[in-house]
Amino acid sequence: MTEREIWAAILVAAVVSLAVRALPLTLIRRRIRNRFIRSFLYYVPYATLAVMTFPAMIDAAAHPAAGIAALAAGVISAGAGAGLFPVAIITCLTEYLAGLI
Amino acid sequence: MMRRETDETRRMIRRGLRDGLPIGMGYFAVAFSLGITARGAGLSPLQGWVASILNHASAGEYALYALIGARAAVWEIAAVIFVTNMRYLLMSAALSQRAAPETSFFGRLGTGFCITDEIFGLAVAHPGYFSCAYLWTAFALADFMWAGGTLCGILAGNILPARVVTALSVAIYGMFLAIIIPPARKNLVVAGLVAASFLCSFAASRLLPGLSEGMRTVILTVALSAAAALLFPREDKEEGREAP
Numbered sequence: 001m002t003e004r005e006i007w008a009a010i011l012v013a014a015v016v017s018l019a020v021r022a023l024p025l026t027l028i029r030r031r032i033r034n035r036f037i038r039s040f041l042y043y044v045p046y047a048t049l050a051v052m053t054f055p056a057m058i059d060a061a062a063h064p065a066a067g068i069a070a071l072a073a074g075v076i077s078a079g080a081g082a083g084l085f086p087v088a089i090i091t092c093l094t095e096y097l098a099g100l101i
Numbered sequence: 102m103m104r105r106e107t108d109e110t111r112r113m114i115r116r117g118l119r120d121g122l123p124i125g126m127g128y129f130a131v132a133f134s135l136g137i138t139a140r141g142a143g144l145s146p147l148q149g150w151v152a153s154i155l156n157h158a159s160a161g162e163y164a165l166y167a168l169i170g171a172r173a174a175v176w177e178i179a180a181v182i183f184v185t186n187m188r189y190l191l192m193s194a195a196l197s198q199r200a201a202p203e204t205s206f207f208g209r210l211g212t213g214f215c216i217t218d219e220i221f222g223l224a225v226a227h228p229g230y231f232s233c234a235y236l237w238t239a240f241a242l243a244d245f246m247w248a249g250g251t252l253c254g255i256l257a258g259n260i261l262p263a264r265v266v267t268a269l270s271v272a273i274y275g276m277f278l279a280i281i282i283p284p285a286r287k288n289l290v291v292a293g294l295v296a297a298s299f300l301c302s303f304a305a306s307r308l309l310p311g312l313s314e315g316m317r318t319v320i321l322t323v324a325l326s327a328a329a330a331l332l333f334p335r336e337d338k339e340e341g342r343e344a345p
Contacts, residue, residue: 001169006148009178013165014155016182017189022213024193026206032198039330041195045225046284046291047325048188049277050298051318052218055306057274062267074275078282084226085123091275096268 057091062099070095110234117238124219124239124276125246130269132247135162136254142170149255153248157217160314161185162251187319192221201230208233215240219273222280290333298325 001009032038054071061067073094078087132153139149144166156162164181173181193213200209212233220240224231285292298321305317312320 001172006169009169010152012175012179013182016179017156017161017186018214020186021189021193021216022210024190025197025209025213028194028197035334036330039335040326041198042335043294043326043329044191044195044322046281046294047298048322049281050295051302051321053274053277054299055303060270070271074278075282078279079286084276084279087279088123088272088275092268092272095271
């Protein structure tokens with residue numbers, strides 16, 4: 001692509017991703033009363049984050065066993081009440097050490 | 102009163118910096134490898150930096166650089182960016198229920214711009230209305246580190262050892278676990294939903310390899326959340342006056 005075409009592509013991508021991110025937040029201004037929709041929106045974050053975590057975490061690791069070790073370390077430390085940063089460090093270190101094997 | 106508000110804002114900014122930093126560090130590593138892809142597609146360091154500041158989405162940007170490298174048509178780029186980022190529609194809708202009533206149009210627009218998987222995670226991790234000062238600060242720090250990572254990746258190529266990049270790329274998932282596991286311990290339905298999400302996501306990735314990760318996330322999120330909402334609708338009193 002030429003310099004100009006690349007800039008156009010970047011601009012189009014930026015506009016589309018802003019629209020996707022901002023439209024619901026700016027358009028839905030009322031409190032949703034419908035019980036199903038409220039429940040649905042309550043469950044969405046957990047489903048999304050869980051779907052994105054597994055098996056992507058295993059695939060991102062050096063080998064599946066290292067990924068599973070990191071996942072287990074993350075679940076255990078998060079379950080024990082560790083915060084975002086400690087859990088992130090623990091999973092990284094576990095993956096690094098398990099990946100060496 | 103005024104005084105108390107500024108103090109509160111300052112507190113939120115400090116908390117945003119504290120929580121944005123680890124996210125930014127994970128971002129830097131992921132964006133670094135993204136920069137290597139961008140370099141291959143022919144982007145200049147400035148183009149990579151601008152693209153990352155504005156798009157700040159790993160899957161979306163990988164797709165963007167791949168399409169630029171393949172000389173794809175503009176409409177095709179728009180369609181793929183829409184699909185890879187579709188989960189943000191859901192996150193944005195979920196956040197719309199957690200905006201304080203006095204949040205302005207620009208407050209909502211700006212918060213929408215800030216949505217990434219991790220920033221959304223921060224918003225979810227704190228119950229009640231979201232704080233713009235908190236989310237925007239965490240986002241700004243993380244986004245500059247994200248764009249900086251892309252820039253360095255384009256400029257420097259492979260400096261970090263591959264082992265380190267791999268280990269750092271797992272950090273993001275560790276953060277996701279820190280967000281979803283504590284509520285799952287308290288609420289059996291959430292625990293079941295997380296387990297079902299893991300299983301379905303794994304099955305879909307292995308049985309339907311043609312389905313992109315972005316689409317898989319969207320389809321499974323909608324299906325599983327709808328099933329949970331049908332089977333286990335939430336009582337309004339569980340949420341009190343404040344948003345879930």
